[in-house]
Amino acid sequence: xxxxxxxxxxxxxxxxxxxxxxxxxxxxxxxxxxxxxxxxxxxxxxxxxxxxxxxxxxxxxxxxxxxxxxxxxxxxxxxxxxxxxxxxxxxxxxxxxxxxxxxxxxxxxxxxxxxxxxxxxxxxxxxxxxxxxxxxxxxxxxxxxxxxxxxxxxxxxxxxxxxxxxxxxxxxxxxxxxxxxxxxxxxxxxxxxxxxxxxxxxxxxxxxxxxxxxxxxxxxxxxx
Amino acid sequence: xxxxxxxxxxxxxxxxxxxxxxxxxxxxxxxxxxxxxxxxxxxxxxxxxxxxxxxxxxxxxxxxxxxxxxxxxxxxxxxxxxxxxxxxxxxxxxxxxxxxxxxxxxxxxxxxxxxxxxxxxxxxxxxxxxxxxxxxxxxxxxxxxxxxxxxxxxxxxxxxxxxxxxxxxxxxxxxxxxxxxxxxxxxxxxxxxxxxxxxxxxxxxxxx
Numbered sequence: 216x217x218x219x220x221x222x223x224x225x226x227x228x229x230x231x232x233x234x235x236x237x238x239x240x241x242x243x244x245x246x247x248x249x250x251x252x253x254x255x256x257x258x259x260x261x262x263x264x265x266x267x268x269x270x271x272x273x274x275x276x277x278x279x280x281x282x283x284x285x286x287x288x289x290x291x292x293x294x295x296x297x298x299x300x301x302x303x304x305x306x307x308x309x310x311x312x313x314x315x316x317x318x319x320x321x322x323x324x325x326x327x328x329x330x331x332x333x334x335x336x337x338x339x340x341x342x343x344x345x346x347x348x349x350x351x352x353x354x355x356x357x358x359x360x361x362x363x364x365x366x367x368x369x370x371x372x373x374x375x376x377x378x379x380x381x382x383x384x385x386x387x388x389x390x391x392x393x394x395x396x397x398x399x400x401x402x403x404x405x406x407x408x409x410x411x412x413x414x415x416x417x418x419x420x421x422x423x424x425x426x427x428x429x430x431x432x433x434x435x436x437x438x439x
Numbered sequence: 440x441x442x443x444x445x446x447x448x449x450x451x452x453x454x455x456x457x458x459x460x461x462x463x464x465x466x467x468x469x470x471x472x473x474x475x476x477x478x479x480x481x482x483x484x485x486x487x488x489x490x491x492x493x494x495x496x497x498x499x500x501x502x503x504x505x506x507x508x509x510x511x512x513x514x515x516x517x518x519x520x521x522x523x524x525x526x527x528x529x530x531x532x533x534x535x536x537x538x539x540x541x542x543x544x545x546x547x548x549x550x551x552x553x554x555x556x557x558x559x560x561x562x563x564x565x566x567x568x569x570x571x572x573x574x575x576x577x578x579x580x581x582x583x584x585x586x587x588x589x590x591x592x593x594x595x596x597x598x599x600x601x602x603x604x605x606x607x608x609x610x611x612x613x614x615x616x617x618x619x620x621x622x623x624x625x626x627x628x629x630x631x632x633x634x635x636x637x638x639x640x641x642x643x644x645x646x647x
Contacts, residue, residue, distance in 0.1 A: 277475035393467040
């Protein structure tokens with residue numbers, strides 16, 4: 216996607232505004248404390264203590280993998296393997312007093328494994344099996360109006376397709392920031408990138424997504 | 440999509456502070472609502488409950504955890520002990536230096552004795568032989584190699600006439616020696632002790 220100079224200028228201005236926004240440090244919560252205890256129990260040999268963590272983060276881990284890969288079966292495999300990897304590496308896990316250390320660590324594993332799959336599929340030149348809009352997808356809203364449902368479903372499928380068309384390095388920040396609603400601090404912990412870089416990528420990723428959706432919007436308008 | 444300009448510290452999953460006006464932002468947020476496979480938890484737990492085969496590499500990489508809990512009083516006491524210990528060590532190191540030892544008579548004495556035992560002693564060999572052309576000394580201290588003595592300067596009829604001298608560094612211990620005067624082996628006439636050389640003659644004895 217080509218971006219004209221005016222758009223680039225606008226991006227930079229937005230980034231400056233975002234950078235000026237305060238980044239308040241996340242607070243250590245009772246949930247972090249509970250996760251620390253669960254992890255300590257796991258390390259001590261109580262594998263069952265891992266269950267609450269899997270239940271707590273299965274949705275988020277699966278959603279990130281699904282939005283990164285576009286394939287439900289791949290996302291299931293990646294999510295399962297990421298949890299197992301995390302469990303096997305719990306002895307080396309250090310929260311260092313960081314809030315939400317476990318979830319960001321787990322999501323880093325998910326993102327990295329997802330990227331590995333993307334690279335592997337690109338290398339073998341196999342087209343991704345993108346079935347996110349299939350029958351298994353569960354929608355957020357279930358409007359009672361069938362027409363609105365159909366229209367909403369179509370719009371959602373277009374959005375999912377557009378998201379998958381965004382390059383992976385932009386898609387990952389878009390998924391973490393706009394889909395999963397994580398803070399920049401959390402995304403930095405997951406991707407290990409400077410916050411300024413993340414903000415630039417988010418702005419660009421949004422522009423890419425809008426550009427990808429624009430023709431659809433025009434078509435939609437003409438149809439109406 | 441102006442959410443990131445309002446509050447970056449909000450915990451993930453919490454409700455936005457202000458309603459987002461951008462429909463695209465809402466739609467993107469709606470994409471998070473997916474249902475993970477119902478069997479995911481069971482599959483993961485089955486896997487993690489299965490004991491893994493022993494791996495030496497994994498065992499070697501296994502971190503060793505230990506926890507130290509200290510009260511403020513313990514920290515202060517430990518700091519005090521360490522400070523006193525370090526001071527004592529520094530003082531000890533200074534007092535044990537050679538310069539200081541030398542300055543202290545009671546310590547310097549044994550050190551000096553030990554050093555002098557190891558060092559050779561300068562011994563002046565003197566042999567009076569009027570008319571002799573060459574005088575040398577040989578002994579156990581120089582593997583019986585002849586060491587030539589020098590004729591002292593002086594009037595032919597003075598007190599030092601015909602006196603050959605040399606000064607050698609001789610290791611401490613008991614040594615046997617002889618003078619060699621113009622090729623003839625002669626025991627030191629001034630030696631206080633002598634010892635048979637096994638060939639019918641006697642060597643002079645030098646105790647240092």
